[in-house]
Amino acid sequence: MNETRYALITGASRGIGRAIALKLAAQGFSVIINYASNEEAARKTLDDITANGGKAELLPFDVSDNKATAAAIESWQAHHEGEYISVVVNNAGIRKDNLMMWMPEEEWHRVLRISLDGFFNVTQPLLTSMLVKKWGRIVNIASLSGIKGMPGQANYSAAKGGLIAATKALAQEVAKKRVTVNAVAPGFIKSDMTADLNEAELKRLIPAGRFGEAEEVAELVAFLVSDAAAYITGEVISINGGIYT
C-alpha cells in the first residue's frame, strides 16, 4: 500500500470489531474505531494498535442515528482534507432474543435499526468518494442467523437477512467502479455477545467442536478488504466451524 488507506470499523471497541481493527491496523490501514458508548474499551483498542506501531483514531457515534452518523462522518472529512474512507466494515450489532409471540415492538425495531439501518446510515455517505476514487471495500458482518433463521431471533435474523440482500444489491451497483461489497456470516464466535450462551452444549452442534475466535473472523475480513480480493463481490462467506446452512 503506497497511499494511506482509511478503514472505518463500526463497533470496534469490543469483540469481533476490535479484532478486525487490530488486524487491519497491522496490515497498514489507518483505522477509525467507532463505538456507541464504551469509551474505555475503545481506548484500549486504540492503545493496543498504537503500541504495535499502527495508526488509529476514535469516532464514536450511534450507527442507528442517521443524523449523528452523517455529522460524525462530515466532521472526520473536515479534519482529513484530500483523504477518504476507502474501507468500511459494518460490524456494530446487538442481540435482543425473544420468541416472537413475546417480542415487544421496541426489541424488533432496535435490532433492525442497528444492523440494517446502521449499514445504510454509515455506508451511504461514504459511497460517493469510493466511486469517484474508483476503489473501495465494504464488508458487512451478517450472521448464520441471517442465512438459516434462528428461533428466538426473528428480529436478528430479519436484520441480518436484510443485510445480506442489501449486500448483493449494492455489489451490483458499484462493481464497475472497483468497489466490492461482501458479507461475512459468522456462526458462534466468543465475545460479550455470546458470553451468556451455553458453550458446552452448543459446541456439540458444531462440526469443528468449538466456538470461533474473533481473530479468525478478522483474518477473513482482512483478505476481503485487500487488493487480492478484487474479484470477489456480492458474496456471503460463512465462518462457522462447519455448521451446514
Ligand SMILES: NC(=O)c1ccc[n+]([C@@H]2O[C@H](COP(=O)([O-])OP(=O)(O)OC[C@H]3O[C@@H](n4cnc5c(N)ncnc54)[C@H](OP(=O)(O)O)[C@@H]3O)[C@@H](O)[C@H]2O)c1
Ligand atoms: N459473536 C457472535 O457469535 C456473532 C455471530 C454472528 C454475527 N455476529 C455479529 O458480529 C458483530 C459483532 O459482534 P460481537 O460478538 O463482537 O458483539 P459485542 O462483543 O457485543 O460488541 C458489539 C460492538 O458493537 C458496538 N455497538 C453496539 N451498538 C452500537 C451502535 N448503536 N452504534 C455503534 N456501535 C454499536 C458496541 O459498542 P460499545 O462497546 O460502545 O457498546 C461494540 O463495540 C455483530 O454485528 C454481531 O451481530 C456475532
